[in-house]
Amino acid sequence: MEAKYFIFLGATLVFIPVASWFGIRYRWAERAIVAAAFFSTSYLIDINLVSMEQYRGDTRGFEFGVTDWMIISLIIIMIRSPRWQNRTLKLFPPNSAPIMMYMGVALLSAITAYVGIYSGFGLFKLVRAIAVYWVAYNYLRNEEDLEFFLWILAAIVFMEFILTLKQRATGIYRAQGSTPHSNTLALYINMINMIFMSFVLNDGRKHWRRYVYLAVLGMGTLIVLATFSRGALVMMVGCYGLVIAISLARTPKARKFLMVGIMMLAAIPVAAVVLPSIVHRFLTAPVDAEESRHQANEAAYAMANNHIFGVGINNYSHVINETAYSRFIPFEGDRGIVHNIYLLHACEMGWLGMLVFMVMIGNGMWLGIRQLFSRTDDPPSWMALGIVIGMLSLWIQSLLEWAFRQTYLTVEYFMLAGFLAAMPRVVAATRKQKRKRLIATLLLAQAAQAPRPVAPAST
Numbered sequence: 001m002e003a004k005y006f007i008f009l010g011a012t013l014v015f016i017p018v019a020s021w022f023g024i025r026y027r028w029a030e031r032a033i034v035a036a037a038f039f040s041t042s043y044l045i046d047i048n049l050v051s052m053e054q055y056r057g058d059t060r061g062f063e064f065g066v067t068d069w070m071i072i073s074l075i076i077i078m079i080r081s082p083r084w085q086n087r088t089l090k091l092f093p094p095n096s097a098p099i100m101m102y103m104g105v106a107l108l109s110a111i112t113a114y115v116g117i118y119s120g121f122g123l124f125k126l127v128r129a130i131a132v133y134w135v136a137y138n139y140l141r142n143e144e145d146l147e148f149f150l151w152i153l154a155a156i157v158f159m160e161f162i163l164t165l166k167q168r169a170t171g172i173y174r175a176q177g178s179t180p181h182s183n184t185l186a187l188y189i190n191m192i193n194m195i196f197m198s199f200v201l202n203d204g205r206k207h208w209r210r211y212v213y214l215a216v217l218g219m220g221t222l223i224v225l226a227t228f229s230r231g232a233l234v235m236m237v238g239c240y241g242l243v244i245a246i247s248l249a250r251t252p253k254a255r256k257f258l259m260v261g262i263m264m265l266a267a268i269p270v271a272a273v274v275l276p277s278i279v280h281r282f283l284t285a286p287v288d289a290e291e292s293r294h295q296a297n298e299a300a301y302a303m304a305n306n307h308i309f310g311v312g313i314n315n316y317s318h319v320i321n322e323t324a325y326s327r328f329i330p331f332e333g334d335r336g337i338v339h340n341i342y343l344l345h346a347c348e349m350g351w352l353g354m355l356v357f358m359v360m361i362g363n364g365m366w367l368g369i370r371q372l373f374s375r376t377d378d379p380p381s382w383m384a385l386g387i388v389i390g391m392l393s394l395w396i397q398s399l400l401e402w403a404f405r406q407t408y409l410t411v412e413y414f415m416l417a418g419f420l421a422a423m424p425r426v427v428a429a430t431r432k433q434k435r436k437r438l439i440a441t442l443l444l445a446q447a448a449q450a451p452r453p454v455a456p457a458s459t
Contacts, residue, residue, distance in 0.1 A: 004047065005047065005049070008047045012064075012069060015069050015073075016069055016072050016073050016076070019033055019069070019070070019073040020073045020076040020077055020080070023073060023074070023076075023077035023081065024076075024077055024080050024081045024082075027083065030074075030077055030081070030083070031148070033070055033073055033074055033077070034074065034139060034148070035148075035152055035155075036070050037067060037070030037071055037073075037074055037132075037135070038136075038149065038152045038415060039152055039155055039156060039159075040065075040066050040067045040070060041067055041132070041156075041408070041411045041412055041415055042156040042159065042160065042178060042188070042408070042412075043159070043178045044065055044066075044067060044178075044407060044408060044411075045065050045066040045067075046063045046064060046065030046066075046067075046407075047063075047064060047065060048060060048061025048062065048063055049061055049062040049063075049064060050062055050117065052117075052118075052121075055118065055317065055318070056317040056321070056335070056336045056337065057118055057121070057122075057314045057315070057316065057317040057318065057337065058122065058314055058337060058402060058405035058406065059118075059121040059122050059124075059125050059314050059405075059407070060121065061121055062120070062121060062124050063121075063124070063125055063128070063407060064128075067128075067132070067411065068128060068131075071128075071131050071132055071135055072131075074135050074139070075131070075134075075135060078135075078138060078139070087141070089138050090137070090138060093133070093134060093137040093138065093418070093421050093422075094137070094367055094421040095360070095363050095364050095367060095417070095421055098356065098359050098360035098363050098364075099130060099133070099360055101356050101359070101360070102126075102353075102356050102357060102360045103123075103126060103127075103130070105309070105349050105350070105352055105353045105356050106119075106122070106123055106126060106313045106349060106353065107123065108309045108349075109309045109310045109311075109312050109313050109348060109349040109350065109353060110122075110123055110312055110313055111309075112307070112309050112310075112312065113311065113312020113313070113315050114311055114312055114315050114318055114319055114322075114323070115312065115315055115318050116312070118312065118313075118314045118315050118318060119312045119313045119314055119315060121314055122313040122314030122405075123313065125407060125410060126410070128411070129410045129411050129413070129414040130414060132411055132414045132415050132418065133414035133415070133417055133418040133421075134418070135418070136414070136415050136416075136417075136418025136419050136422070137418040137419075137421045137422045138422075140418070140419055140422035140425070140426060141422075141425065141426065141429055142426055142429040142430065142433070143378075143379050143380070143426060143429075143430050145426070146379055146380065146383060146419075146426055147379070149419060150195075150199070150383075153192050153195060153196075153216075154196075154212060154213075154216045156192065157189065157192055157196075157216050157219050157220045157223070158216070158219065159178070160177040160178060160185065160188075160189060160223055161219040161220075161222065161223055163175070163177045163178055164177055164185075164222070164223050164226050167226075168226055173228070174226075174227055174228045174229075175223070175226040175227055176227070177189075177223065179406075179408050180406075180408075181406075182227040182228065182229055183227065183229045183231070183232065183401060183403075184403070184406050184408055184409065185223065185227050186223075186224045186227040186229035186231075186232030186233075186236075187229075187232060187393075187394060187397060187401070187403050187409055188408055188409060188412055189220050189223045189224055190220075190224060190232055190235060190236050190239070190390065190393050190394070191387075191390030191391065191393065191394060191412060191413075191416060192220060192390065193217060193220040193221060193224065193236065193240075193390070194239055194240075194243055194385075194386045194387070194389040194390035194393065195383060195386030195387060195390060196213050196216045196217040196220065196386070197217055197240055197243045197244075197386065198243055198247065198382045198383070198385045198386035198389075199213045199379075199382050199383075199386070200213045200214050200217055200259060200263075201243065201244065201247040201256050201259055201260070202247055202251070202256075202377065202381075202382040202385070203379070203382060204253065204255055218266075221236070221270075222270075224236050225270075225274050225278070228277070228278065231397045231400055231401065232397065233278060235393040235396060235397050236393070238393075239389050239390070239392065239393045242389050242392070243385060243386065243389050244260055246372070246385060246389075247385065248260075250372070250375070250377070251377050292329065292331070292334035293339050293340075293400070295328050295329045295330075295334065296320075296328075296329060296334070296337075296338045296339065296340075297338065297340060297343055298328050299320055299325050299328035299329060299338075299347070300316070300338045300340070300343040300344065300346060300347035301343070301346075301347075302325060302328065303316070303319065303325060303346075303347035303348075304343070304346035304347045304350060304351055304354075307347075307350060308350050308352075309349060309350045309352070309353070310345075310346070310347055310348040310349040310350040310353055311347060311348055312348060313348050313349055314348065314405075315348055316337060316338060316344060316347055316348050317335070317336060317337055320335045321335045337402050337405075338402060339400055339401055339402055340398070340399055340400065340401075340402070341395075341398035341399075341401065341402050341403060341404045341405065342354055342357070342358070342398070342399070344402050344405065345357045361391070361395060364391070364417045364420065364421070365388055365391055365392070365420075367420055367421050367423070368384040368385075368387055368388040368391075368420045368423065369388060371384035371420075371423045371424065371427075372384060372385055372388070374427075376427065378427070378430065379426075380423045380426045380427045380430070381423075381427075383419065383420075383423065384420060384423050387416050387417075387419060387420045388420070390416065391413070391416070391417075394409070394413065
């Protein structure tokens, strides 16, 4: 075993108990760990245990890293800290049943997989991501927490914007930020962009935060433009339009129309600068890529039809290269992975696996859509709108990508899904707090109006 593994193991054994101790004792330490945990999902510092870097699947080892340090520490803090004794921790948050079904089918596919250890890599990544979901759901309690998470998302966009500027300045044509690929960065940021678009349009409170939201939205938009990801560019424009349409339909206000007009005017000079490069990108995209996608889809169909539980999660790349299925893709360089997340699930986990996957993500989105139907106009509903449309952008683009299986996007999805599941509790906490304030105000008013005792006249 290499020295780096011993160093990382030693750091793990030191960090988790020390961070947990500080978090249990001090609220500021707990908040710092929360911020670090969710911010670190945008800059993964992992080590691959039993690493197989030559494998072309979506996961090449038992990934474990700094984000896991933070999440494990937070779980310990939430269980042991006196501050959490009066808060109920749900072992099975909303949407747990579909998630557990998904994990169950993934396990069945692993049992029958061509290469079991490759499936082990994929299962371990899902367990890590579900832990993020559990923490995100159980930690988000009220609007104060919601605002705190907004600042974390803003910090992520700012960091990626700085990295994007640096990469463009050094001559990198398609910026990739902290992620392994430009398309990954575009998909990652697009989901966050929809949240800030929702807040820019809907938050009519007169405070300086609206300018921060607008600045973050601008940076996020420029990041996606700098990736030159064709699918992400189309989805960004389309989903911005959807956020605008839903926001105006729910509560049409003059301020919203004004904001839309200002953003459209601001987009004109940006479009004038970047549009030629974007058009060039669309016109010069390689035709061979479409053919290889079609061949991979045919191979995936064949695997799904021939195996009840698929060829095994994270096994497509092995099967397409090492078995007779290679006949579907003559050129070896194209035998990587299926660029369609639904067919990837079908071939690796069977048609049942694809169905359960769609139930899981569909039910997750329904949790947010129900919040939109509530007709409330408050931060939880704005957050729900942004996350739902952000997820929609991910799932539509996943017809041409295997995005969900990329670690950055797997973890981000479960993080935002945890926030979305917690929205009803945030609404209930907000209403309870408003009732307390109203009662306190009425009591103070009643006390002020009560007749004061008259002092007896002096003799």
